[in-house]
Amino acid sequence: DFMHALEEVKPAFGVNEEELTSSIQNGIINYSPHIKSVLDEGSLYTEQVRNSEHTPLVSVLLHGPAGAGKTALAAKIGLASGFPFIKLISPESMVGYSEASKVATISKIFEDAYKSPLNVVVVDNIERLVDWVPIGPRFSNSVLQTLMVLMRKQPPKGRRLLILATTTERSVLQQMDILDTFDAQIGVPNVSNANELGLILEQAEIFGPETRSDMGRQRIQRILSAVQDQTRSTDIGVGVKKILLNVETAKQDEALDERFVELMSRAVNDRIV
Amino acid sequence: DFMHALEEVKPAFGVNEEELTSSIQNGIINYSPHIKSVLDEGSLYTEQVRNSEHTPLVSVLLHGPAGAGKTALAAKIGLASGFPFIKLISPESMVGYSEASKVATISKIFEDAYKSPLNVVVVDNIERLVDWVPIGPRFSNSVLQTLMVLMRKQPPKGRRLLILATTTERSVLQQMDILDTFDAQIGVPNVSNANELGLILEQAEIFGPETRSDMGRQRIQRILSAVQDQTRSTDIGVGVKKILLNVETAKQDEALDERFVELMSRAVNDRIV
Amino acid sequence: DFMHALEEVKPAFGVNEEELTSSIQNGIINYSPHIKSVLDEGSLYTEQVRNSEHTPLVSVLLHGPAGAGKTALAAKIGLASGFPFIKLISPESMVGYSEASKVATISKIFEDAYKSPLNVVVVDNIERLVDWVPIGPRFSNSVLQTLMVLMRKQPPKGRRLLILATTTERSVLQQMDILDTFDAQIGVPNVSNANELGLILEQAEIFGPETRSDMGRQRIQRILSAVQDQTRSTDIGVGVKKILLNVETAKQDEALDERFVELMSRAVNDRIV
Amino acid sequence: DFMHALEEVKPAFGVNEEELTSSIQNGIINYSPHIKSVLDEGSLYTEQVRNSEHTPLVSVLLHGPAGAGKTALAAKIGLASGFPFIKLISPESMVGYSEASKVATISKIFEDAYKSPLNVVVVDNIERLVDWVPIGPRFSNSVLQTLMVLMRKQPPKGRRLLILATTTERSVLQQMDILDTFDAQIGVPNVSNANELGLILEQAEIFGPETRSDMGRQRIQRILSAVQDQTRSTDIGVGVKKILLNVETAKQDEALDERFVELMSRAVNDRIV
Amino acid sequence: DFMHALEEVKPAFGVNEEELTSSIQNGIINYSPHIKSVLDEGSLYTEQVRNSEHTPLVSVLLHGPAGAGKTALAAKIGLASGFPFIKLISPESMVGYSEASKVATISKIFEDAYKSPLNVVVVDNIERLVDWVPIGPRFSNSVLQTLMVLMRKQPPKGRRLLILATTTERSVLQQMDILDTFDAQIGVPNVSNANELGLILEQAEIFGPETRSDMGRQRIQRILSAVQDQTRSTDIGVGVKKILLNVETAKQDEALDERFVELMSRAVNDRIV
Amino acid sequence: DFMHALEEVKPAFGVNEEELTSSIQNGIINYSPHIKSVLDEGSLYTEQVRNSEHTPLVSVLLHGPAGAGKTALAAKIGLASGFPFIKLISPESMVGYSEASKVATISKIFEDAYKSPLNVVVVDNIERLVDWVPIGPRFSNSVLQTLMVLMRKQPPKGRRLLILATTTERSVLQQMDILDTFDAQIGVPNVSNANELGLILEQAEIFGPETRSDMGRQRIQRILSAVQDQTRSTDIGVGVKKILLNVETAKQDEALDERFVELMSRAVNDRIV
Ligand SMILES: Nc1ncnc2c1ncn2[C@@H]1O[C@H](COP(=O)(O)OP(=O)(O)OP(=O)(O)O)[C@@H](O)[C@H]1O
Ligand SMILES: Nc1ncnc2c1ncn2[C@@H]1O[C@H](COP(=O)(O)OP(=O)(O)OP(=O)(O)O)[C@@H](O)[C@H]1O
Ligand SMILES: Nc1ncnc2c1ncn2[C@@H]1O[C@H](COP(=O)(O)OP(=O)(O)OP(=O)(O)O)[C@@H](O)[C@H]1O
Ligand SMILES: Nc1ncnc2c1ncn2[C@@H]1O[C@H](COP(=O)(O)OP(=O)(O)OP(=O)(O)O)[C@@H](O)[C@H]1O
Ligand SMILES: Nc1ncnc2c1ncn2[C@@H]1O[C@H](COP(=O)(O)OP(=O)(O)OP(=O)(O)O)[C@@H](O)[C@H]1O
Ligand SMILES: Nc1ncnc2c1ncn2[C@@H]1O[C@H](COP(=O)(O)OP(=O)(O)OP(=O)(O)O)[C@@H](O)[C@H]1O
Ligand SMILES: [Mg+2]
Ligand SMILES: [Mg+2]
Ligand SMILES: [Mg+2]
Ligand SMILES: [Mg+2]
Ligand SMILES: [Mg+2]
Ligand SMILES: [Mg+2]
Structure with missing residues (x-):
């Protein structure tokens, strides 16, 4: 029964996993081989963060059309890592925040992520986090710059961090020169x-x-x-x-x-x- | 007599229904079969929110030319649901508010809507709520982003929410990439x-x-x-x-x-x- | 003698009628049949506000070239209504106000107008009220949005309101999508x-x-x-x-x-x- | 000797005439019949303000190329009026003021001008007062709007006002729709x-x-x-x-x-x- | 073993060298003669700062594609100078700062650099320091202007300063007219x-x-x-x-x-x- | 020996001459007859300020390519005047200032210059003072307007002022309509x-x-x-x-x-x- 699919990924202890858990409220249906391959590639980067001394930071972008399942898959990869600290940065949790508060909240989450040995941060819906709207176009440059810098900032010695970001607006991110920021990109199709x-x-x-x-x-x-x-x-x-x-x-x-x-x-x- | 048409939709108790009631001050005249079909489709989504475990949130956009009856029909669908809490977000109730106050007021209304088991929020006249003007063009991006996020934010466990929004500027909303936000769209013609x-x-x-x-x-x-x-x-x-x-x-x-x-x-x- | 033409329109008591009176300081010269027809149409809307239960709010736009007599005619229609409360919103009375103060002042005047049973508000020179300048173009969107909403906001039960607005920039108002806001439009020619x-x-x-x-x-x-x-x-x-x-x-x-x-x-x- | 040309225009008493006097520090040389005709036309408007009951406000624009003598001629017309109160609004006297302070200062000068029976206000160098720069273009819309409204605002009963403005940027003023504001325009050539x-x-x-x-x-x-x-x-x-x-x-x-x-x-x- | 390559460049004492050291965490691999030539040219400018009385300030720009090794090479040149004070200005150390704080922090670092006889300041990733994004385009002009002035400001008498800056956006810097600011430019290829x-x-x-x-x-x-x-x-x-x-x-x-x-x-x- | 070339221009007493002196730290090499002719023309304007009653203010712009020697030549002309008060307005002395502080500082320097009988103000690097950047383009209009007004403002009776400004961006200044502000322009070639x-x-x-x-x-x-x-x-x-x-x-x-x-x-x- 796919409705119970997510029990298996709950870590022994952790932070914020409730939020992530609720992102997979309808489970992950295995309707195509692509689903498994996305989860496998996710697992590869998880292992790199866990094992490689030279790459304490790995950032991965999941991109695809609206409703393709990006957030659910990012949540699943994150929860499956079993890393003790898992944080979610999402527009829903910052409704009505000023630009400055958003920047502060995001910075705080990354700072917390520098305190445990193994960490996952899910940066959900980047275009919404930066208040993107194509008319203008307009967006919050201060939130964008904060994300661009934090997603490349090396954690302090002995700390490791896996960043999983999602977006429906890959071409916008490209225009923003933010794609270079990611170590890897995974497409999630309809x-x-x-x-x-x-x-x-x-x-x-x-x-x-x-x-x-x-x-x-x-x-x-x-x-x-x-x-x-x-x-x-x-x-x-x-x-x-x-x-x-x-x-x-x-x-x-x-x-x-x-x-x-x-x-x-x-x-x-x-x-x- | 169509002037008394709205007595029938008053819920036993509730919040804000006066505002909604006054939106139908001239009743709903049954001048075309389309009117009934709009109300029926509205009723279908109402039932989905009431019954389906997997879709605690459904958002519907009523769009059409100026004066076509969008607000009256949204009010009627909302009142007909009989849901105990009904809230109206309208530009008229926020005259002279700063952007920050608008954002705070809107956020507050949604938060209140997360406290009852069954809720309706009518978001009337989106283009006016976001201070849209085609010269420039200009609009309040912070109000827009707040609406975009809140209209997709899942209510907490055990809470359900029906969102009924209206607009005369559907093509503007499309340019703003906000149409994807809605689960369904209903046209209201002249x-x-x-x-x-x-x-x-x-x-x-x-x-x-x-x-x-x-x-x-x-x-x-x-x-x-x-x-x-x-x-x-x-x-x-x-x-x-x-x-x-x-x-x-x-x-x-x-x-x-x-x-x-x-x-x-x-x-x-x-x-x- | 046209210099005394305006004595006849002074209401028994009221507010702000001095301002309006001074707008007709050179009287209304009856130099063309069009003048009478403008005043007659104005009178028709005045009666509608006075009598119709279903239309407690009627808004009329007088538009025409600079110096055609728009303000004088709006003032005359307003004064001729004999409604006990008459208010004038004009750029001259808000010189040097910040955007926020303008919005507050305008809101206050409308709020006052909701307290008497029969009211007239003259909104003079809309393009100047919104600080319009064609270079850019620039204008105060917050004042504009306030006017757009207030000119359509239904007065509370038992209150009635006639809005008389003037402009030389009808095509600008059209681009601003504000023309729809008016129930009727009257041209004032040279x-x-x-x-x-x-x-x-x-x-x-x-x-x-x-x-x-x-x-x-x-x-x-x-x-x-x-x-x-x-x-x-x-x-x-x-x-x-x-x-x-x-x-x-x-x-x-x-x-x-x-x-x-x-x-x-x-x-x-x-x-x- | 043209160096003493301005003694003859000093009023018996007054305000600010020193500033105006210093604008004519090199006198008015009578090098062309045009000079006299500018001064004559200025005198005609001065008399209209002094005598006509129906036009307590007359505003005149002196426009022409840089250094043509606009400020000196405006000063001369103003001083020649013999009106007891003469005020100069110039960019030099508001160096480093914020937009709000400029607006307040300008408003104050006009308010003062409403207190005497006969007044002259010289508004020197409008494009500089509004911080005009063609790149952008940029300017202070709040100062511009303040000037536009004040230059047309009728003085209170029994007060009269002559406004003499200067500019090198007449075509810019035209684009700003501010030319209509003036009752008359006088060209000052090289x-x-x-x-x-x-x-x-x-x-x-x-x-x-x-x-x-x-x-x-x-x-x-x-x-x-x-x-x-x-x-x-x-x-x-x-x-x-x-x-x-x-x-x-x-x-x-x-x-x-x-x-x-x-x-x-x-x-x-x-x-x- | 290239992993220990950087021990050799640690100065006897100093400031901030940890930050710089961590920029070379994977050492400098000598995979092409170009690497040596970059380090040699860097050394030449280091000597000029150390020896020439007439050029107490020399600024050098390292430019090249993303990931080419610019930061590591700048760090190596800086550390190899042996100058007692070495400071790093990087976007990572100013996450979430306001424009004003960034300007203040940058100014402070330069001021400190004016206190020792021999100084190196590494200005890493200029486009990120100025919050550059090509959509718009947008950037912080106040940070940019601060950098432009500070990178050319002569140190006080007796103080010397070597500035090493890096960028992936040389053509953007050219459009900003900031390239002239540098005394020399060194390309770092893929x-x-x-x-x-x-x-x-x-x-x-x-x-x-x-x-x-x-x-x-x-x-x-x-x-x-x-x-x-x-x-x-x-x-x-x-x-x-x-x-x-x-x-x-x-x-x-x-x-x-x-x-x-x-x-x-x-x-x-x-x-x- | 050109290294001692500047001893000869030090005034007996004065203000700020240190700053100016350091601008000529490498002396003025007489490598072309043009150098003398620039200094001679500078001397002519110095004498006009000293002697002519009708022109208490003379402003001169030195323009030319980057590094052509504009600042050094302006400093030399200023110091050679022997005027008791000499002030330098330079971007280096206002690093990190807000727009308002820059405006205040510049205004203060001019005010001080109105207190002595004979004054020189060197306005170095105008495009940098106004934070000019060609992308956008952007600049500080308030600093620009302050300079435009102050560079034409007549000193009070009995005070004289020579303004020496420099720029590499003459065509930008032209677009800004600021060239008219100068009484004379001197080119400094490569x-x-x-x-x-x-x-x-x-x-x-x-x-x-x-x-x-x-x-x-x-x-x-x-x-x-x-x-x-x-x-x-x-x-x-x-x-x-x-x-x-x-x-x-x-x-x-x-x-x-x-x-x-x-x-x-x-x-x-x-x-x-
Ligand atoms: N194979 C699958 N992959 C992803 N999601 C699945 C899958 N099978 C079922 N689902 C369910 O489908 C939904 C996918 O929604 P999700 O919010 O993850 O999409 P999204 O691409 O992030 O949407 P949006 O573009 O709106 O952010 C979730 O409820 C998830 O439980
Ligand atoms: N079948 C109907 N559908 C909708 N409204 C009706 C109908 N019959 C009568 N009405 C009356 O018509 C009016 C419709 O106005 P309403 O404000 O709902 O239109 P709208 O499309 O929201 O206008 P706007 O574009 O100005 O927001 C109401 O007074 C309503 O009582
Ligand atoms: N038939 C008339 N219609 C209007 N005004 C008249 C008429 N006869 C005389 N007047 C006088 O003409 C003047 C018209 O000026 P008014 O300010 O009303 O014009 P306006 O169109 O509002 O100008 P603006 O475009 O500057 O706002 C008033 O002084 C008024 O007393
Ligand atoms: N016939 C004249 N008309 C005007 N000014 C004259 C005349 N004869 C001599 N002058 C002198 O010429 C100078 C004209 O300068 P003024 O500042 O008035 O010009 P302007 O057109 O206002 O310049 P700007 O465009 O810079 O504002 C004054 O010093 C004035 O005394
Ligand atoms: N020859 C080399 N030159 C530069 N870096 C080298 C070299 N050999 C190995 N490295 C290692 O390669 C990495 C280069 O990364 P670095 O951050 O310096 O690149 P970058 O060009 O600054 O990247 P970015 O464009 O992201 O700022 C460092 O970890 C460095 O230790
Ligand atoms: N004939 C000369 N003219 C000007 N400067 C000279 C001359 N001979 C030697 N110099 C020296 O050359 C340098 C010229 O630099 P300066 O800063 O004046 O140039 P600049 O044109 O102002 O540069 P920038 O465009 O960067 O502002 C000074 O150090 C000066 O001492
Ligand atoms: Mg998602
Ligand atoms: Mg409606
Ligand atoms: Mg009018
Ligand atoms: Mg002038
Ligand atoms: Mg780098
Ligand atoms: Mg220079």
Whole structure:
């Protein structure tokens, strides 16, 4: 049951893991081999921080479209490290802060991260942290500069730090010259085809426990065909987050299957091709 | 009588419902099947928030031209939910506030909304809340960022929240990358043709109680013909709000019918085709 | 005598009417049928506010070229309403105020206007109130947003409000998306031809009491011909305000007629065709 | 002797006339009929303020190239009025003031001007008062708006005010929409030809008292010819201020005539044709 | 062993040398004759500061691509001078500072540097010190101006100062007109070919102590060939810093050689040609 | 010996002359007739301030490429005046000042200059004083406006003031409309040819006392030929400041002549043709 998927990653003790845990509230569904490869690459960098004397700091950027699962995957990698101190820097926790307060809060979190031997900091949604808006364009340069410097600042002797950042605006970050700051970049794609969509519907138990029966699987096949008919395409190109939301909306309707097909087709057609 | 249409939606107890009630001061006239479909879709999302464990937060945007009835419909959906706590965030309630005060007020309202099990927050007139003006263009980025984050922030465990937002500037919101923030979008169109206009005049009792008599209906037909003659078009393309205003202005004139035809024709011609 | 024209509009008691009264210090000269039609339309909206239950707020914009008489006509409509509370919001009364003080002052005036049953607020010279300058362009967005919201904010139950605003920069207001804010718009044109100019010279008694004699009228005719000769046009296209100023300047010169012709011709030629 | 030209304009008593007096420290040389006509037109507006009941406020703009004599002529008109209160608003008196202090100082001067029956305010060098710089462009909008409003604000009953403003940047003022603010505009041109230049050299007594002898006049003729030779032009196009400065520089040199010809030719060639 | 390369440059006593020392934590690998020539030119300017009476201030800019080794080389030159006071100005040490604090801190460091007879100040990463971001573009002009003035300000009599600055954004500095500020400029290039890469792998002991054996050298040759195969190029164009990082990442993988080839090829392909 | 060239200009008593003295620390080498002509023209304006009653204020701008010697020449003219009070306004003395402090400091210096009968103020490096940077472009408008006004403000009766300003950015000053502010402008060119370069090397005693021997002169000739060979040009186009710096750098090298040729050729090639 994917709903319990995250029990396995809770560290023995730690800080802030509740926040991270809630980022994976709908689990990690294994709908494509890509998911495992993202988690594996994450694990490689985790080990580098743990073991290599010469690289006490490694920073990794997870980038991809809205709702692709970036935050959930970053949280999972972070929790899986088992490092004793894990901190989350997210726009949600700094609502209404002034620029100066944001800068101070971010600095404080990094300073705390310099006190334990092994640390993870998840910097979620960079474009929102820096108040990015394409009209203008405008953003908080002081928050941006703080992040740029802190994400490259070597921890003091004997301290190690893994930074996991997420963004939907990779090209904006490129224009900001901040991509160089990262030691590695990992792409997180949308759900791409009907096959993957079917796996999600099955594991999300769209029809409850009966979903995994033959009947359930046939019903799913009919849904997939209907979506393909309505969108005249075999591509999906929608994030797992939106798909799970549509599952829940459809469940409110007596005509669950039809409603899901409608919502899903709308989402597919809305995607920017 | 449409003037009493809103009694039915008053919740047993609650907060701020007066404000919302006054937004529907002229009731909801059922002049087109679209009205019901908007309310039905609103009700679907209300149920999702009430029932689904996986989606404690659903945000919906009502968008459409000025005076189309967006605020009234959002208020009606909100009041119809029967959720115990209902809050309105509107530019009118924050006149003369500094940016920081606006941010604080908005944050406070959301925080309050995290305390009850079931909550509705109506975010009215987003472009005005963010002080949007197309020259420049200028707007308050701090208010915008606050809204962007709060409209996606998951409520704490056990709390649920329905967000109903309105705007006349959907394309501006798109440029601001804020449309992604919404789980669903509902369009609210103008009154489109003479038939709908006739239904409004009848239900708004333009000639008082006698409107609904045969005589009244014929008089309305003559008005509709006259408007069509003067505008050389069968389209109306004017919001219900402006139409009801014109009804009131015309009532001040002894030559009610002629005055209404004049005001209405002017409005039709002013619309941007 | 047009100099006493305004006695008739003083309300029995009230607030601020002195300010408004001084705006009509040179009276309202009835030089064209358009003048009456502007005042009549103003009166229609006044009655709507007084009588209609559904429209406790009506806002009207008077727009036209510099010196066309917008402020005087708005003042006259306001004073003629006989509403007990009349307030004027003008740039002259807020010289040297900070943006915040302006916003506070404007808000206060509207709040006061919510306390009486029947109220008029004249918002004079919007472009100046918002510190508009076309280079940049620059303006005070906080004052603008305050006006936009307050001019649409419904008064509390049982209170009614007529808003009369003036501007020379209608196209700027359009770019600012503020025109939608008004329920109605009334154009105030320049003095357009020699005939209207003649009526003004007569009623303004350019030659003193003898102006209205046959001799006076002939002398006016000669002036009109001379202006036509010098400008090679029968059009005038100058505001009543400038014409009355030129009358006064000419009076300082012994060669009154020639000086007036010269000043008037210069004004006609300066107009933007 | 033009050095004593200004004794005749000192009012019996007054305020600030010292500042104005020092603006004419080199007198007003009568080198062209245009000078008298500027002073005459100034006198006409002075009389209008003194006499006309309907125009208690008249504002006049003197505009022209740098060093043409604008400030000196405005000062002369102001002092010649004999009005008891005369105030000068100049950038030199507000060096290092913040925007707010400038606004306050300017407002205070106008307020003082509302206390006497007859007043003159000279607003010198508007573009400098508003901190204008063409790169950007940048300027103080709050000072600009203050001036725009104050220069049109009617004095209280029984008070009269003549405003004399100067600028070298008339086209900038036009872009700022501030030209409409003035009731009249007077151009102040450069010294245009050798004849005018000769009159200035004579009256400025370039060779001391002997300048006015036949010998002196011949020497001047030779200078004029030499300038014409070196510049290959009969036009001068230089302001009287620069000419008087060159006279003084040349006086330091033993070869006075040659040095003056050199300086003057350089100035003529530097002018923008 | 390059890991101990920096012992030799520690001065007998001093200030801040720890910070500088940690900048060379991976030593200076002698992979190309260019490295020596950079250090030699640095030494020449060090001697000029020490000896010449006429040039108590010399400023040198080290510029080159990200990760080319600029900071390490500047630190090495500074430490090698043996000057008693060595200070580092770096963005990392001023995280979260306001513009004013940055300016104050920088000024203080220079003031301290005026107190000893012989001083080195390393100004690391100028573009980050001035909060440069290409979108806008934006930067702190007050920090920039402070640096521009301080880097040219003559020390007081008897004091000498060597300034070593680094940047990856030389063309930005040129646009800022700050390049003129430097007395000399030294370019620091990327690792350019397989030969240099091989020297680095050997000296960095990629396979531990056995790297320097014949076997080790052959294994390195196979890696170089594989990179050349995968990138279809004999050029490298990657900074020494990234190469050393990739060595460490590869060490976490059992398939060290393959992983290094993969990471290195990705880096080569990512470079901007 | 040019090293003692400045003893002769020290005034009997005064203020700030130390600062000015240190600006000429390497003396004024008489390498071209232009140097004398600049000093002579400076002396003419000094005399005008001293003698002419009508021009108590004269302002002169020295402009030219970086390192051409502007500051040294301004200092020399100022010190040579023998005026009792001499003040220097330079960016170096206001490092880290806020805009307001800069404005206050500059105002104070001018105020002090109004207290003595004869004064010199050197305004060094205007573009740096106003924090000019071409990206944006940005600058401090309040400092700029303060300078513009103060450089034209007449001193009080009986006080005289000579202003000597320097800049490398004459075209920027032109765009800022500040050039009109100056009564005169003097260009300071680069060292233009091998002949001038030779004179400098000789007087700067590049080989110590023996430079002036026949042997020394021949060695210089060989250097000049070598530079001409390497640059394939007879033009130099480098400032005297850079040349003197190169002399000092070369002195650190055993191969003095070769090193100087190399540095000099690089400088010649770097110049913008
Ligand atoms: N394979 C998966 N990868 C990521 N998330 C998954 C996966 N399977 C299920 N989920 C669930 O899908 C949701 C993904 O949402 P998440 O907030 O991580 O997306 P995101 O890309 O960060 O979105 P946004 O662009 O809005 O920040 C989470 O609720 C997560 O539990
Ligand atoms: N079917 C309807 N839908 C919406 N409003 C209706 C309807 N019938 C009558 N009304 C009345 O019309 C008015 C609609 O005004 P409302 O303020 O809701 O429009 P709006 O689109 O929010 O306008 P704005 O663009 O100015 O914000 C209300 O007074 C409402 O009572
Ligand atoms: N028919 C008229 N309409 C308006 N004003 C008139 C009329 N007859 C005479 N006047 C006088 O003309 C003047 C009009 O000036 P007013 O300030 O109202 O013009 P305005 O259009 O508001 O000017 P501005 O564009 O400068 O604000 C007033 O003094 C008024 O008394
Ligand atoms: N006919 C004249 N008109 C004006 N000024 C004259 C005349 N004759 C002599 N002067 C002298 O010439 C000088 C003119 O300078 P003034 O400062 O008035 O020029 P300006 O146009 O205001 O210059 P700026 O553009 O710098 O403000 C004064 O010293 C004045 O005494
Ligand atoms: N020859 C070398 N030159 C420079 N650094 C070297 C050399 N050999 C090994 N190194 C090591 O490589 C690293 C170079 O990193 P450094 O931070 O100096 O690069 P950088 O160009 O300043 O990078 P950035 O552009 O990120 O500021 C250091 O760890 C240094 O010890
Ligand atoms: N003939 C000369 N003219 C000017 N300076 C000379 C001359 N001969 C020698 N020098 C020396 O050359 C140096 C000129 O430097 P200075 O700072 O005056 O140049 P600058 O043009 O002001 O430079 P910058 O553009 O950097 O402000 C001084 O040290 C001065 O002593
Ligand atoms: Mg996310
Ligand atoms: Mg609304
Ligand atoms: Mg008006
Ligand atoms: Mg002037
Ligand atoms: Mg570096
Ligand atoms: Mg200089």
